[in-house]
Amino acid sequence: EIVMTQSPGTLSVSPGEGATVTCRASQYISTNLAWYQHKRGQAPRLLIYGASTRETGTPARFSGSGSGTEFTLAISSLQSEDFAVYYCHQYNDWPGTFGQGTKVETK
Amino acid sequence: QVHLVESGGGVVQPGRSLRLSCVASGFNFQINGMFWVRQAPGKGLEWVAAISFDGTTKYPADSVKGRFTMSRDNSRNTVYLQMNSLRREDTAVYYCAKRGRDGYIDYWGQGTLVTVSS
Numbered sequence: 699e700i701v702m703t704q705s706p707g708t709l710s711v712s713p714g715e716g717a718t719v720t721c722r723a724s725q726y727i728s729t730n731l732a733w734y735q736h737k738r739g740q741a742p743r744l745l746i747y748g749a750s751t752r753e754t755g756t757p758a759r760f761s762g763s764g765s766g767t768e769f770t771l772a773i774s775s776l777q778s779e780d781f782a783v784y785y786c787h788q789y790n791d792w793p794g795t796f797g798q799g800t801k802v803e804t805k
Numbered sequence: 806q807v808h809l810v811e812s813g814g815g816v817v818q819p820g821r822s823l824r825l826s827c828v829a830s831g832f833n834f835q836i837n838g839m840f841w842v843r844q845a846p847g848k849g850l851e852w853v854a855a856i857s858f859d860g861t862t863k864y865p866a867d868s869v870k871g872r873f874t875m876s877r878d879n880s881r882n883t884v885y886l887q888m889n890s891l892r893r894e895d896t897a898v899y900y901c902a903k904r905g906r907d908g909y910i911d912y913w914g915q916g917t918l919v920t921v922s923s
Binding site: 732734736740741742743744747748753772783785787789790792793794795796797798799 | 840849850864902905907915916
């Protein structure tokens, strides 16, 4: 099983600042990586797939990068609605595996 | 517009069974793989089971293998999760989810809560 290691576990950020979340795969997964946003009491939401392709409706302040085993989700200038938990998901060997999640909270 | 509506959650005693259902609409259900993903209290997302578009291939997670079975009825646009021998650690919100083109999840339901407690 491919293990996804996500860091940090929690990120404290002030509104308007940027944030970066990292995901590392235990094996090569090409660009078969997605990022989801999850807010309490809501369904998770797809933000990015193919490591860097924004889903329709994902704001441009969200960007994904990486390939192989190292991946990054960057959020520029955090808005109030961006404070949530973010998960990576490798789907190179379907159904894949999730990272542990990163909580982005207000500083 | 894609909709996934789960039902069947509730409170159940350890060792008992429960069946979750998810009715899908707004897309061509019979050509898409589907997932069940859960989130236990205070924990992250964990995929529980997945199924191919035609139901011939099933992928149970190790944590539920031998206890949970995912199935689908393409004539009813519905997937099911039969959960047997439930344990307290199966307590979670269970989400139904749709496979996207390359294998990621592009749509999620709102979830149904399963509580395993005596």
